[in-house]
Amino acid sequence: MNPSLNGHHPRKRANYHTVVAIVEDKPGVLMRVASLFRRRGFNIESLTVGHSEMPGLSRMTIVVDGDSAPVEQVEKQLYKLIDVIKVSDLSQEDIVARELAMIKVRCNNVNRHELLDIANVFRADVVDIATNSIILQVVGDEDKIDGLIKMCEPYGIRELSRTGRIAMVRGTKTTTVHEPEPERIARIHQTQGRRVEGDLPFSSD
Amino acid sequence: MARMTGAQMVLEGLQREGVEVIFGYPGGVVLPLYDTLPQYPGIRHILVRHEQGAAHMADGYARASGRMGVCLGTSGPGATNLVTGICTAWMDSVPVFALTGNVSRTLLGKDGFQEADITGITHSITKHNYLVMRPEEIPLTIREAAHICRTGRPGPVLVDIPKDVFQESAEFDWPEQVHLRGYRPTYEGHAGMIRRAAELIDQARRPIIIAGHGVIWSDAQDELVALAEKAEIPVITTFLGIGAFPEAHRLSYGWLGMHGMFYANMAADNADLVIGVGMRFDDRAMGRFKDFNPGVKIIHIDIDPAEIGKNFPTAVPIVGSAKNVLPRLTEHVREAKHTEWLQWIDQVREEHPSLHIRESRRMLPQYVVRTLYEETEGNATIVTGVGQHQMWAGQHYFYKRPRQLISSGGLGTMGFELPGAIGAQVALPDAEVWAICGDGGFQMTMQELAVVVDENLPLKIAIFNNGYLGMVRQWQQLFYDRNFVAVAMTQPDFCKIADAYGIRAIRVETKAEVAPAIREARAHKGPILIDFMIDQEENVWPMVPAGAALSETIEAPAEELAR
Numbered sequence: 001m002n003p004s005l006n007g008h009h010p011r012k013r014a015n016y017h018t019v020v021a022i023v024e025d026k027p028g029v030l031m032r033v034a035s036l037f038r039r040r041g042f043n044i045e046s047l048t049v050g051h052s053e054m055p056g057l058s059r060m061t062i063v064v065d066g067d068s069a070p071v072e073q074v075e076k077q078l079y080k081l082i083d084v085i086k087v088s089d090l091s092q093e094d095i096v097a098r099e100l101a102m103i104k105v106r107c108n109n110v111n112r113h114e115l116l117d118i119a120n121v122f123r124a125d126v127v128d129i130a131t132n133s134i135i136l137q138v139v140g141d142e143d144k145i146d147g148l149i150k151m152c153e154p155y156g157i158r159e160l161s162r163t164g165r166i167a168m169v170r171g172t173k174t175t176t177v178h179e180p181e182p183e184r185i186a187r188i189h190q191t192q193g194r195r196v197e198g199d200l201p202f203s204s205d
Numbered sequence: 206m207a208r209m210t211g212a213q214m215v216l217e218g219l220q221r222e223g224v225e226v227i228f229g230y231p232g233g234v235v236l237p238l239y240d241t242l243p244q245y246p247g248i249r250h251i252l253v254r255h256e257q258g259a260a261h262m263a264d265g266y267a268r269a270s271g272r273m274g275v276c277l278g279t280s281g282p283g284a285t286n287l288v289t290g291i292c293t294a295w296m297d298s299v300p301v302f303a304l305t306g307n308v309s310r311t312l313l314g315k316d317g318f319q320e321a322d323i324t325g326i327t328h329s330i331t332k333h334n335y336l337v338m339r340p341e342e343i344p345l346t347i348r349e350a351a352h353i354c355r356t357g358r359p360g361p362v363l364v365d366i367p368k369d370v371f372q373e374s375a376e377f378d379w380p381e382q383v384h385l386r387g388y389r390p391t392y393e394g395h396a397g398m399i400r401r402a403a404e405l406i407d408q409a410r411r412p413i414i415i416a417g418h419g420v421i422w423s424d425a426q427d428e429l430v431a432l433a434e435k436a437e438i439p440v441i442t443t444f445l446g447i448g449a450f451p452e453a454h455r456l457s458y459g460w461l462g463m464h465g466m467f468y469a470n471m472a473a474d475n476a477d478l479v480i481g482v483g484m485r486f487d488d489r490a491m492g493r494f495k496d497f498n499p500g501v502k503i504i505h506i507d508i509d510p511a512e513i514g515k516n517f518p519t520a521v522p523i524v525g526s527a528k529n530v531l532p533r534l535t536e537h538v539r540e541a542k543h544t545e546w547l548q549w550i551d552q553v554r555e556e557h558p559s560l561h562i563r564e565s566r567r568m569l570p571q572y573v574v575r576t577l578y579e580e581t582e583g584n585a586t587i588v589t590g591v592g593q594h595q596m597w598a599g600q601h602y603f604y605k606r607p608r609q610l611i612s613s614g615g616l617g618t619m620g621f622e623l624p625g626a627i628g629a630q631v632a633l634p635d636a637e638v639w640a641i642c643g644d645g646g647f648q649m650t651m652q653e654l655a656v657v658v659d660e661n662l663p664l665k666i667a668i669f670n671n672g673y674l675g676m677v678r679q680w681q682q683l684f685y686d687r688n689f690v691a692v693a694m695t696q697p698d699f700c701k702i703a704d705a706y707g708i709r710a711i712r713v714e715t716k717a718e719v720a721p722a723i724r725e726a727r728a729h730k731g732p733i734l735i736d737f738m739i740d741q742e743e744n745v746w747p748m749v750p751a752g753a754a755l756s757e758t759i760e761a762p763a764e765e766l767a768r
């Protein structure tokens with residue numbers, strides 16, 4: 001993305017797809033996914049990962065630029081990764097999509113009130129306040145966040161951090177995986193690839 | 206359950222997976238494993254001379270037998286030396302199981318002596334890989350890795366084990382079943398899609414089957430023949446599909462692509478329906494995508510859904526194994542005759558025979574391959590390097606059975622020839638295996654001659670000695686205005702090299718000596734090397750120039766035919 005300040009908003013979104021991947025919570029999974037996207041030339045607009053409702057499984061939300069590759073290829077390639085269990089393209093679904101941003105804006109005693117008014121309109125929270133700056137925290141879809149950023153720009157944005165999108169389908173439909181593993185296997189899968197805690201003997205070979 | 210060291214668990218696990226041979230090379234961190242090897246006499250270890258050789262041998266072994274090939278290297282340079290071989294197997298979907306040692310767990314991530322992040326390095330060239338941090342994880346990991354390696358679309362896997370994990374002990378808990386939520390290959394093929402495909406086939410007037418490597422992995426030659434015969438569909442193959450369909454069959458029209466037969470390219474380009482089976486529509490096979498046979502409909506049968514629609518839009522996708530899908534398709538299609546279409550291709554073949562070898566006093570490489578074909582009555586297993594000799598070996602030998610031609614297609618790895626052939630010969634100890642080598646490629650891995658001797662393999666090694674990196678020379682001649690740079694090579698005396706290893710050798714300098722030398726080699730019980738001093742400037746024809754479409758296939762120019 002263009003690093004200049006007014007680079008955040010003219011974002012083209014026409015062909016962005018929201019893909020949710022349920023993946024094994026194992027070391028290296030993020031690298032496998034990221035490296036797949038890099039190698040195949042699929043452009044990632046944002047990627048968010050965290051725990052899901054299922055123990056041992058993480059949820060990745062990937063916003064991918066559909067102009068860089070057919071989303072069907074992206075899904076199929078993701079499925080080829082052994083650690084990827086389920087992939088859903090939410091683009092055709094009725095979804096709730098949210099992102100969180102923290103914006104540190106320059107301000108002073110004179111214009112602080114204006115800024116607070118703006119924050120109010122966007123239902124942004126003030127999470128920090130100092131003599132020359134203020135941190136606003138806002139949750140919403142990208143348009144809302146872009147809107148707030150735009151309004152803050154004239155004051156001077158000192159720092160900006162956005163989480164990238166997470167999304168969920170409305171209604172009863174879910175992307176849950178209902179497939180518990182046999183206990184013996186689950187036990188090994190939980191540790192596979194993870195570092196061993198505690199002291200190990202030193203050995204140089 | 207028994208208590209075992211990590212090293213024992215690895216070997217026990219591999220043995221349970223049916224592994225009989227490991228191609229490997231020792232080093233510090235795998236010493237615990239080597240120390241344990243004598244306890245497993247059922248596993249034969251073959252000591253290579255370079256880990257790249259180990260990976261290619263495992264690959265050649267797998268391609269020749271259909272079984273999983275195993276290679277082993279130490280950490281750091283041992284592991285990175287395997288990489289070319291792993292990538293070669295990856296590109297051609299070969300089930301190679303690579304096992305590496307790594308530094309002890311305390312040193313992992315600390316740039317320990319001979320540490321290499323081999324799982325990171327091989328992420329994009331393996332189906333899956335594992336770093337094993339606890340001995341109790343070894344049984345499940347070996348089982349899973351082997352399962353992933355040889356099921357679905359086969360491909361390489363890598364298991365990396367720190368030295369102290371080999372040394373630590375735990376209970377050996379062998380899982381009877383594999384349970385991988387993220388890995389469920391589809392074998393069956395969708396019934397509705399199969400019916401739609403059958404309809405398209407019934408309607409087609411100029412159908413053609415393009416059979417690929419997947420038919421070979423699927424062991425589906427008979428099933429393919431049955432479909433082709435019932436609906437009278439001509440069959441061409443990709444280069445790696447050679448042998449998927451018997452080349453002597455009346456419906457066989459050779460193979461297509463950059464150096465495929467003119468008539469095969471024209472048939473593919475003029476068909477109204479392409480049935481791709483176990484092939485991935487590679488650019489070397491299809492020419493310029495955008496101008497391949499406009500208007501053609503494609504049925505694509507492949508076990509990997511990601512291959513479908515990757516390069517070409519597909520009218521009917523069928524995800525499944527060729528072995529399962531083909532018979533069901535055959536059931537549904539109507540018996541048919543395509544007399545006119547076959548006559549059309551026959552006519553093109555008559556006018557552009559492609560495989561005619563001209564009369565010449567020179568020792569033409571095509572003639573050497575053809576003579577080998579005749580002398581071996583078409584029964585030998587042929588393993589090649591990469592370059593002109595590879596293409597001639599594909600063109601002028603005629604193959605009957607799957608696994609008969611073994612060659613690096615997707616990665617095009619020079620140096621594959623000798624270790625690949627060693628692996629094939631180990632897999633098929635009684636078969637007649639010929640390594641057809643480039644004089645360039647041979648020098649990339651020729652140290653493996655020592656393995657031929659150690660293991661007393663009856664391998665026949667033919668060097669196509671043109672004094673050039675011939676394929677590159679051909680490109681410089683055709684596309685770089687004869688500006689020959691870095692392609693001529695001073696060759697060592699290959700016969701003396703063979704001799705130094707204790708391998709018998711023959712040099713062949715004239716056409717008249719070709720057949721007698723091949724006969725002598727066949728009569729000889731042990732290994733033998735023949736240095737064929739072939740014509741130096743022969744080019745491979747036909748050719749689809751780089752970036753051209755199949756319809757732009759060019760044939761040997763008149764001045765070359767007059768040479």
Ligand SMILES: Cc1cc2nc3c(=O)[nH]c(=O)nc-3n(C[C@H](O)[C@H](O)[C@H](O)COP(=O)(O)OP(=O)(O)OC[C@H]3O[C@@H](n4cnc5c(N)ncnc54)[C@H](O)[C@@H]3O)c2cc1C
Pocket residue numbers: 296297298357358359416417418419420422423442443444445446460461462463464465482483484485486487489490506507508509512525526527528591592595613614615616617618676
């Ligand atoms: C110098 C040089 C020249 C070359 N010239 C040519 C040329 O003229 N023509 C040509 O064709 N190639 C040529 N090649 C090789 C080319 O680069 C590719 O390797 C080749 O075309 C791939 O063939 P393939 O698709 O059949 O096999 P692979 O690349 O091995 O693909 C196999 C396909 O089969 C599928 N599959 C696997 N198992 C099954 C199963 N059980 N059931 C169903 N499907 C399965 C896989 O998913 C995959 O899609 C050349 C290579 C070199 C080095």
Ligand SMILES: Cc1ncc(C[n+]2csc(CCOP(=O)(O)OP(=O)(O)O)c2C)c(N)n1
Pocket residue numbers: 590591592593594595617618619620642643644645646647669671673674675676677
């Ligand atoms: C490892 C590797 N390096 C470079 C190449 C590029 N390349 C393709 S064919 C070829 C020439 C091969 O020469 P040789 O082995 O003598 O075979 P010839 O073409 O002469 O039959 C080269 C250099 C390659 N395929 N593999």
Ligand SMILES: [Mg+2]
Pocket residue numbers: 643644645669670671672673674675
């Ligand atoms: Mg050469």
